[in-house]
Amino acid sequence: MRDTLDKAPEPLGAEDGKLATASKRRKAGRGVIVALQVATFVMLVAIWQALSVQQILDPFFFSRPSDIALRLWEWLTTGFIWEHLATTLIEAFLAFAIGTVIGVGFGLAFARVDLLAAVFDPYIRILNALPRVILAPIFLLWFGLGIASKVALGVTLVFFVVFFNTYQGVREVDLVILNNARMLQATDHQLLRHVYLPSAMAWIFSSLHTSIGFALVGAVVGEYLGSARGIGYVVAQSEGVFDTTGVFAGLLLTSAVVLCVDLGIERLERYLLRWRPRA
Secondary structure, eight states: OHHHHHSOOOOTTHHHHHHHHHHHHHHHHHHHHHHHHHHHHHHHHHHHHHHHHTTSSOHHHHOOHHHHHHHHHHHHHHTHHHHHHHHHHHHHHHHHHHHHHHHHHHHHHHHHOHHHHHHHHHHHHHHHHSOHHHHHHHHHHHHOSSHHHHHHHHHHHHHHHHHHHHHHHHHTOOHHHHHHHHHTTOOHHHHIIIIIHHHHHHHHHHHHHHHHHHHHHHHHHHHHHSOSSSHHHHHHHHHHTTOHHHHHHHHHHHHHHHHHHHHHHHHHHHHHTTTSOOO
16 A cells, blocks of 8 residues: 555656557567568578679579569560469469358357367368378369369368467457356357457468468469469479579569568458557
């Protein structure tokens, strides 16, 4: 009690000042992080370029960043890459969307119905243990060289990531909140909307950051094994003529696309989860 009385009350607006200062620190910290990320990238590219110029790294096997940049510029300005990029993005988007919807649906169902989870648990583990690369030729036989085989491969990569995160997110729901909602006679639909989904949302978005990369990997690998267009097809053609510049250019373009989509998912996550307290 004495300690409490001895403490002088903070003036009005002090808390707002602290929040503003913390916000400034976060913004400054974010700017420093971005600057360091860019500086690291520039440094790595400069080292790669220098080693290639000095012939320490053989340009035939490792190419040069300058040559890769010129190849990307040529692809973009001539329009050569746009059709292939559009094909890959369509396949990746379909795989991402279908795998996410199925993964969230099955994750919610298995987390809420214990019998269902107990019966199908060994089958889920077996399917998850199957190497996806081995499935790619099978999907090519089943669905042909078109878009369906690439989407199917991407779905198998996305589904399990989203499924396990959704399942764990629902299982980790706060029992106090859940019991309070039940005491207030919340229906199953209300529990799903106001308790289970908000609890699992952070887990789901965490899986989406990984899933978008897997969806693109599934599309590119499927195109690499057999297709007439797409980024994977371009990489395969470049590899066939020992064009390492084309291979690295295709890989760099794929990485840039994943990074841009991931930033979009991060913004969506911040908007939908704006109710969460932030440190």
